[in-house]
Amino acid sequence: MPELPEVQTVVSTLGPLLRGRRIDAVRLMRQDIVSPKGANLPELLTGRKILQITRRAKRIVVSLDTGENFYIHLGMSGRLSVVPRDLPIQPHTHLLLDFAQSQLRFVDPRRFGGIFWLGRDESPDDGLGPEPLQLRTPQLAKRLARTTRAIKNALLDQTLIAGLGNIYVDEALFAAGIHPLTPANRLSSPQITRLNRSIKQVLRRAIHHRGSTLRDYRDPNDEAGRFQNLHRVYHREGKPCPKCKTKIAKIVLGARSTHFCPRCQRIK
């Protein structure tokens, strides 16, 4: 469910609530959400203090006072919330961290998300391409030149560029006027320049509006995002294109729905 803007919103909300707090107790209801398989989270976390919470792509990285780190991935349906300890526990709650005055809960019905403990030789960057908000155009051009896949699929590949998902790829391609099926290595250099600008613009706006809530995304204070109201193509099939009024099309690409304007986004 969450892409970079939603994860950024979660991280900015959690930071002030948890920074400097000591973990008094840990309750892990399902071991199978933890990686590596055998990691003993209660033992690793109890008594530790949280130094800071940061984001890398869609990973929520928690740094501890021991110098150790782990990250949380929300998958499609994962949610983190900070609540009073005595609030009733809802179904699919897999992990509870107790602090003096509050409790952090990880709830994830589909269990595509999880908690990833990082060993001394591991980094939250492992397996990830560059951050889209820091990406320079020559770097993007170089990476896209290496592949013939459809640009939509290439942008979803987290090793190529890390943090975009289905919504924001469709929105960025629309903003740049690029057809999602265009082979990545066939983009012209003006197109790549526009694409890089569009990606940043879409992500910044989405972060400003605290992400998109389509079904059930919520920040740790249980608040919905607002950016879904500003989507121009995503989930708008059959509705008029905001630029030219042509009906927005929906196709399936790599098993993901893909939305675009057939008139504004042509394959060159």
Add this chain to the structure above:
DNA sequence: AACAGCACCTGTAGGC
């Protein structure tokens, strides 16, 4: 070796 396709899970919305 890169890449398409599917599997992994559960909840929900929409059609009949």
Add this chain to the structure above:
DNA sequence: TGCCTACAGGTGCTGT
């Protein structure tokens, strides 16, 4: 109302 299917914001594996 109720049943059944399709689909959902992600990623990792498998087979070509």
